[in-house]
Amino acid sequence: MVGVHELLKVFHTGRGPVVACDRISFEVQEGRFFTLLGPSGCGKTTTLRCIAGLERPDGGEIELAGRVVYSGRSRVFVPPNRRDIGMVFQSYAIWPHMTVFDNAAFPLQAGRLRLSGPLLRRRVAQALATVRLDGLEDRPATNLSGGQQQRLALARALAREPKLLLLDEPLSNLDAKLREQMRLELRELQRRLRITTIYVTHDQVEALSMSNVVAVMSEGRIAQIGAPREIYERPASRFVADFIGSTNFLAGRVTGPAGDGLVRVETAHGPIRCLASADALPGTDVLVSVRPEDVEVVPDSGLAGNLDAWKATVEQAVFLGESLDCRLTVDGLKLRARVHPSIRLRRGDHVSVSFRPERCVAIRPGAETT
Amino acid sequence: MAQAAPASATVFRPPRRVRLSAQQLLPVAIALLVAYLTLLPFIFLLYGSFFTPTVGGQAGVFTLQNYVRAYTDRSALPVAANSIVFAVGTMALAFAIGTMLAWITERTNTPLRGMFFAVSLIPLIIPGILFTLSWIFLLSPRIGMINQWLMGLLGLGGPPFDVYSMGGMIWVEGLHWSPIVYLLMSAAFRSMDPALEEAALMSGSSVLQTFARITLRLNVPTIIGVCLLMFLRGLETFEVPAIIGIPAGIHVFTSKIYLAVKAYPSDFGLAGAYSTNLLLLTLGGVYLYGRVTREASRYATVTGKGFRPRVIDLGPWRYLATALIIAYLSVMVALPLFVLLWNSVLPFYIKPSLQALSMLTLENYTFLFGLPKTTRALINSLVLSLGSATIVMFATSIIAWITVRTKLRGRWVLDNLASLPLIFPGIVMGVALIWVYLTLPIPIYGTIWILLVAYVTRYLPYGMRTASSSLVQIHRELEEAAEISGASWWRTFVRIVLPLLRPGLLAGWIYIVIVSIRELSSSILLWGPGAEVLSIYIFDLWNTGHPQELSALGLMMVGFLFLLALISRRLSQRYGLRHEA
Numbered sequence: 029m030v031g032v033h034e035l036l037k038v039f040h041t042g043r044g045p046v047v048a049c050d051r052i053s054f055e056v057q058e059g060r061f062f063t064l065l066g067p068s069g070c071g072k073t074t075t076l077r078c079i080a081g082l083e084r085p086d087g088g089e090i091e092l093a094g095r096v097v098y099s100g101r102s103r104v105f106v107p108p109n110r111r112d113i114g115m116v117f118q119s120y121a122i123w124p125h126m127t128v129f130d131n132a133a134f135p136l137q138a139g140r141l142r143l144s145g146p147l148l149r150r151r152v153a154q155a156l157a158t159v160r161l162d163g164l165e166d167r168p169a170t171n172l173s174g175g176q177q178q179r180l181a182l183a184r185a186l187a188r189e190p191k192l193l194l195l196d197e198p199l200s201n202l203d204a205k206l207r208e209q210m211r212l213e214l215r216e217l218q219r220r221l222r223i224t225t226i227y228v229t230h231d232q233v234e235a236l237s238m239s240n241v242v243a244v245m246s247e248g249r250i251a252q253i254g255a256p257r258e259i260y261e262r263p264a265s266r267f268v269a270d271f272i273g274s275t276n277f278l279a280g281r282v283t284g285p286a287g288d289g290l291v292r293v294e295t296a297h298g299p300i301r302c303l304a305s306a307d308a309l310p311g312t313d314v315l316v317s318v319r320p321e322d323v324e325v326v327p328d329s330g331l332a333g334n335l336d337a338w339k340a341t342v343e344q345a346v347f348l349g350e351s352l353d354c355r356l357t358v359d360g361l362k363l364r365a366r367v368h369p370s371i372r373l374r375r376g377d378h379v380s381v382s383f384r385p386e387r388c389v390a391i392r393p394g395a396e397t398t
Numbered sequence: 399m400a401q402a403a404p405a406s407a408t409v410f411r412p413p414r415r416v417r418l419s420a421q422q423l424l425p426v427a428i429a430l431l432v433a434y435l436t437l438l439p440f441i442f443l444l445y446g447s448f449f450t451p452t453v454g455g456q457a458g459v460f461t462l463q464n465y466v467r468a469y470t471d472r473s474a475l476p477v478a479a480n481s482i483v484f485a486v487g488t489m490a491l492a493f494a495i496g497t498m499l500a501w502i503t504e505r506t507n508t509p510l511r512g513m514f515f516a517v518s519l520i521p522l523i524i525p526g527i528l529f530t531l532s533w534i535f536l537l538s539p540r541i542g543m544i545n546q547w548l549m550g551l552l553g554l555g556g557p558p559f560d561v562y563s564m565g566g567m568i569w570v571e572g573l574h575w576s577p578i579v580y581l582l583m584s585a586a587f588r589s590m591d592p593a594l595e596e597a598a599l600m601s602g603s604s605v606l607q608t609f610a611r612i613t614l615r616l617n618v619p620t621i622i623g624v625c626l627l628m629f630l631r632g633l634e635t636f637e638v639p640a641i642i643g644i645p646a647g648i649h650v651f652t653s654k655i656y657l658a659v660k661a662y663p664s665d666f667g668l669a670g671a672y673s674t675n676l677l678l679l680t681l682g683g684v685y686l687y688g689r690v691t692r693e694a695s696r697y698a699t700v701t702g703k704g705f706r707p708r709v710i711d712l713g714p715w716r717y718l719a720t721a722l723i724i725a726y727l728s729v730m731v732a733l734p735l736f737v738l739l740w741n742s743v744l745p746f747y748i749k750p751s752l753q754a755l756s757m758l759t760l761e762n763y764t765f766l767f768g769l770p771k772t773t774r775a776l777i778n779s780l781v782l783s784l785g786s787a788t789i790v791m792f793a794t795s796i797i798a799w800i801t802v803r804t805k806l807r808g809r810w811v812l813d814n815l816a817s818l819p820l821i822f823p824g825i826v827m828g829v830a831l832i833w834v835y836l837t838l839p840i841p842i843y844g845t846i847w848i849l850l851v852a853y854v855t856r857y858l859p860y861g862m863r864t865a866s867s868s869l870v871q872i873h874r875e876l877e878e879a880a881e882i883s884g885a886s887w888w889r890t891f892v893r894i895v896l897p898l899l900r901p902g903l904l905a906g907w908i909y910i911v912i913v914s915i916r917e918l919s920s921s922i923l924l925w926g927p928g929a930e931v932l933s934i935y936i937f938d939l940w941n942t943g944h945p946q947e948l949s950a951l952g953l954m955m956v957g958f959l960f961l962l963a964l965i966s967r968r969l970s971q972r973y974g975l976r977h978e979a
Binding site for chain 1: 894
């Protein structure tokens with residue numbers, strides 16, 4: 029449906045060139061919800077704007093529904109108004125000098141459709157009904173609440189029934205509660221219309237909860253691409269592990285296989301068993317990523333039940349209601365753990381710490397991209 | 399999906415090529431037009447000052463003679479000195495008055511200060527030529543109303559004031575610009591965080607100490623900017639130097655240029671040399687002004703939050719402050735308008751008295767309207783001001799769109815070209831345009847068309863400023879949303895950009911209408927019989943000794959401009975409300 033190949037975009041700023049998209053490639057399948065996730069300045073919005081045609085790339089190729097809309101080699105550039113895309117902007121970009129009806133009707137009147145009369149009214153009513161804004165047609169667009177403006181922007185993007193929907197951080201201007209509600213609504217609407225969607229966000233919760241596929245971006249490149257669970261549970265690089273959720277890193281060296289597809293890693297503080305990619309041959313230096321919720325903490329009763337367990341001291345224990353957030357030290361190494369709130373720990377307590385092997389991942393320290 | 403991708407790509411190529419060329423043509427056409435309007439006069443002015451005039455098809459010869467004459471003339475040094483003294487005096491007076499008023503109305507509990515802000519805009523409407531003439535009626539040693547009052551009141555042997563002096567010139571010019579200082583400084587005071595002043599008061603400093611050490615210090619960049627602006631206005635102004643300065647024998651650059659052109663035969667070379675000198679001075683000023691205002695925005699100690707500043711209690715002094723406000727308003731508005739009104743209803747000059755009241759007449763008004771010249775001047779002024787405002791706002795909205803929104807290479811050239819007229823004092827623009835249209839085979843010299851060219855060129859920078867600052871406020875995504883919706887560039891511009899710019903464009907349009915009706919310093923060199931405008935007509939009535947008729951005409955002109963300003967306020971309120979709702 030959407031194919032992006034070797035997309036290159038360079039901005040020339042006062043402080044020299046900045047590569048916003050560094051030969052990015054990915055594909056989005058028909059009807060999928062695809063998310064570009066990354067910190068600000070990683071190039072995700074630029075990528076989206078290149079797909080929209082609002083930026084002119086410096087190289088590569090973009091294909092929409094089987095049609096090449098940009099190609100650096102054969103010098104094709106289809107302007108945005110001929111690409112048949114719906115887009116929701118971060119600011120919503122609701123035109124303040126128009127009514128709700130006029131805003132939603134604009135895409136149907138402009139371009140090649142040029143609808144008017146009853147047909148136009150029916151299509152606008154349909155678009156507004158999709159986002160539950162029917163009945164507000166004659167309101168000035170500026171009289172809408174934040175959530176309603178958001179829906180109107182969506183109605184406008186969907187009015188032409190485009191093949192592709194682009195969403196540029198559409199929820200970032202809403203308050204927390206509304207954001208959660210719109211997240212569910214948006215996902216539900218996308219499922220119902222089965223419209224191919226590309227979503228840009230810096231919020232990992234949005235990315236993980238809404239998408240079929242997530243592409244994590246960093247410094248103009250795609251660091252990892254995969255299903256939300258895969259991204260979270262099998263991060264391919266230190267950046268991905270760190271950016272999605274919080275994690276502990278333990279430096280070590282692979283010593284050999286440990287059965288069940290696991291490897292044994294020797295660290296300065298003791299051995300760990302963890303998942304690793306096939307090229308993690310014995311002798312390779314790795315970083316082991318362990319999520320705080322995968323660190324098991326047992327109050328030290330003098331009984332060493334688990335051979336792999338490490339001795340640790342509680343530095344800080346913060347009760348958060350649904351969990352207990354602990355900072356531990358193991359011989360100077362700092363660890364974060366999130367444990368069940370029923371466990372009572374205090375500063376200075378001696379504890380045993382162990383890791384769930386099937387949830388620990390060994391990462392090659394140099395690997396920043398796949 | 400993957401149905402025949404390459405084929406459809408080639409299908410889409412032909413329309414793309416056509417669109418590209420159309421979109422590339424527009425900026426080029428606009429750039430050529432702007433260069434023609436702004437760069438050409440500049441080049442011709444320089445050329446004219448260095449070459450002898452073209453006579454009978456014979457090309458000019460390079461010469462430094464004009465500059466030698468300009469510098470070695472016995473009056474050369476006094477002219478430069480007078481110009482600087484006059485400009486500095488104007489700056490100092492306007493700044494002192496304007497800043498004091500701004501502080502009183504924005505920061506103290508002076509009674510009636512709320513009313514003042516509403517009427518502070520009225521002086522801006524009175525054209526410079528009328529303000530100057532009305533002060534001659536008030537302070538002239540022979541007929542000055544104030545002089546005669548004081549002589550009668552105090553039993554003086556001679557007039558206490560003489561407007562025909564450097565002091566008189568500075569008084570009139572400084573007063574005339576003080577409302578601008580007031581507006582700029584009160585905006586600066588209003589946006590300053592009052593906690594900064596309150597902290598000084600809590601540290602034990604007095605009201606005046608706080609004003610001097612905190613309020614003024616924090617606004618230093620703004621103050622420097624405002625002072626530079628006033629200095630430039632003092633250099634560029636024409637009305638006071640021509641109407642007061644020439645009879646008084648106090649010459650500055652602008653009046654020297656005027657005299658050189660109006661001499662018989664016209665000495666365009668000398669006018670060009672003086673113009674180039676003046677241009678160098680204003681260029682330096684405009685450059686500094688640009689740097690200072692940029693610095694000012696960098697050192698922004700002020701925040702844009704909607705503070706309601708706590709006011710300072712002046713105690714009993716607040717009644718003195720009220721008296722100052724009333725005195726200012728009478729000097730700015732009441733006295734000038736009264737003297738014009740008084741002159742306009744009497745057959746000849748008499749000082750106000752009961753006896754004079756019996757001679758009241760409307761003859762001056764009827765006489766004025768009996769002349770075909772009056773209607774012609776009125777129509778010319780209207781056509782020119784409406785025409786130039788419309789052309790400027792339409793052109794600058796496109797130029798601003800190109801410079802703000804596109805990433806075209808060389809768009810900064812366009813921006814600078816459109817701002818180039820800022821360095822041209824009106825009279826210098828007049829000299830430059832004389833050169834252009836006496837050289838090029840375009841026969842518009844002396845017609846209203848050359849005036850139209852002059853006004854459009856001079857007010858291009860103002861249009862640019864309103865158009866680009868309004869455009870910057872319009873979120874880019876509003877346009878992108880239209881493009882994504884399938885609209886072409888032109889449709890996006892007409893349906894989205896122009897309607898959103900409307901409040902800003904309207905404000906700029908009305909401003910240009912008002913300033914072009916008042917324009918004198920360029921028109922004075924370019925007009926010809928049949929192309930009279932109101933300001934020229936008034937100047938003419940003064941020079942031919944018709945003070946009564948010119949007062950009548952001037953009053954009507956002020957009334958008309960006042961109406962225009964009221965309409966503009968209404969319009970901006972209405973459109974403002976619609977967009978904020």
